[in-house]
Amino acid sequence: MIHRSMARRKMINRLVQALSAAAALAGLFVLAWVLIVVVQRGSAAISWDFFFHRVAPAGVEGGGIANALAGSAILVGLAILFGVPIGLLAGVYLAEFGKHSRLGAVVRFSTNVLMGIPSIIVGLFVYTLLVLPTGHFSAWAGAVALAILMLPVIARTTEDMLELVPNALRESAMALGAPRWKVTLGIVFRAAKTGLLTGMLLAVARISGETAPLLFTCMNSDYWPTSLNAPTANLTVTIFTRAMSPYADWQRLAWGAALIITLSVLALNISARLMLRGKSHV
Amino acid sequence: MPETGKPAGKQRNADRVFQWMTALCAGIVLLLMAGFFVRLLLSSRLSLAHFGWRFLISNEWNPYRGEFGALSSLYGTLVSTAIAMIIAVPLSLAIALFLVEMAGPRVRRIVGSAIELLAAIPSIIFGMWGLFIFAPFAAKYLQPALGKSLGFLPLFKGPPMGVGILTAGFILALMILPFISAVMRDVFQMVPAVVKESAYGMGATTWEVTRKITVRYGIRGLVGACFLGLGRAVGETMAVTFVIGNRHDVSASLFAAGNSIASTLANEFTEASEPLYLSSLVELGLILFILSLALQVMAHYWLRSLSRSMGAGL
Secondary structure, three states, X not given: OOOXXXXXXXXXXXXXXXXXXXXXXXXXHHHHHHHHHHHHHHHOOOOHHHHHOOOOOOOOOOOOOHHHHXXXXXXXXXXXXXXXXXXXXXXXXXXXXOXXXXXXXXXXXXXXXXXXXXXHHHHHHHHHHHHHHHOOOOHHHHHHHHHHHHHHHHHHHHHHHHHOOOHHHHHHHHHOOOOHHHHHHHHHHHHOHHHHHHHHHHHHHHHHXXXXXXHOOOOOOOOOOOOOOOOOOOHHHHHHHHHOOOOHHHHHHHHHHHHHXXXXXXXXXXXXXXXXXXXXXX | OOOOOOOHHHHHHHHHHHHHHHHHHHHHHHHHHHHHHHHHHHHOHHHHHHHOOHHXXXXXXXXXXXXXXXXXXXXXXXXXXXHHHHHHHHHHHHHHHHHHHHOOHHHHHHHHHHHHHHHHOOHHHHHHHHHHHHHHHHHHHHHHHHHHHHOOOHHHOOOOOXXXXXXXXXXXXXXXXXXXXXXXXXXXXXXXXXXXXXXXXOOOOHXXXXXHHHHHHOHHHHHHHHHHHHHHHHHOOHHHHHHOEOOOOOOOOOOOOEOOHHHHHHHHHHXXXXXXXXXXXXXXXHHXXXXXXXXXXXXXXXXXXXXXXXXXXX
């Protein structure tokens, strides 16, 4: 290092620092750009009809996304119903029983890998599993696809959060004679409550913006959802079909729906973050 | 509270049932992984038998004649992913460096969370922004500039249309940036402070410490982060579908429209009525599954080997 002059080393250092600050700024800039566009264009579409009318057929003016809102709520609700209990129990296995076992290691690795499998593959899988045999798209299939996407997120956060609970708590409960299931569900879960809730919020945030897994499972519909066995309207696929259409009216609707999705996903994410931070200060 | 009322045997049974239930739910994860492979393989056997290896190298995609080949989709997937990596990896490295070595705790928290929020924005929103805002911007400013300065390369020839493989690569870069930079930040933070401080004590500058200490120490984690980003990029669907142009063609120019495996699936799956057509699309999905599986396995292998050598979890 002696042969390089101090001034040059300092200059390179300053250059690199400036570049990395610029990179961070670029990231912030993109986030701001996307959000501003979505808010600007989306708010132009918001009206009374937007929230309380169903999607209008081609050629008819106006219309809203009420049926898609209802359909998305049904899909996410069902997915929570399937995904959360299985994810929680799988996380319990990883943290409490399979910590050092070979099965535990394999499951942990697969959960990590499953988290990165493209969501369109999940949709394709559910299509071959539930849509091909029954011969029709359905809300069930869509919810199963979303639940599969939730599962690894919940399992991993559950494991992480349960591991933060000190062992002394488990030991003292067991010393009082409480059975293992009661220790886990009644005491460890209660101690990790905030963390578990955070994981669920993040998982719900992840699936509520998903489009690809719904394309071939519950598809979309212009009508109100009436049966869980039929194609079901949902926000994201509605955005996809409307945004790709050549009609300005339909594109405006898509921007409105995009605003709703973006705001709810960001709200879920931010509240999860705040909850976790509030906890770490205690 | 001692459970005096119940005999010990009953309690032990309840515990055993509970443990089995959790193991069963954990097993579902394994079952799913196997299920993906088996179901996709079974549903694509028609196309596998009909085309064989030719499927991978044929550029023919003609539903009317029943000829299907994956080449253009594979090409689009690989090229758009490569563009994304070329842009995203240096940017992520710079952002991670900024967060760990330069920013104060307040700035670090705010900028770090903002970058993470970028990852939370749904793919379809990026797609709409890309199609309606970024693609026209690219057609007007970015692509003409590239054509003027680098137009002697076949890569940057052709009319600037906005949508195309280059734009898809750009949008992908923005989408994987937060994932890569978050993991890189964690890797940087795992480097023991003592090691860095001794280098600083020798008079090294921040950049020298980064290049010679931090990066060397965490190289396996950085590689893992890149593979994680790659795994995300190859399977990204909606954003790419919006901006890639959706044309079954292999073109030397990055300005040209193309398609990727995921965008072909998203566009054509519900239209496929012929069994062979459907089966070919599922085979595309199978290829994508194997590709992203391999990338994920490699990513976690590298990350795990790093955290094992450092004795900390990542």
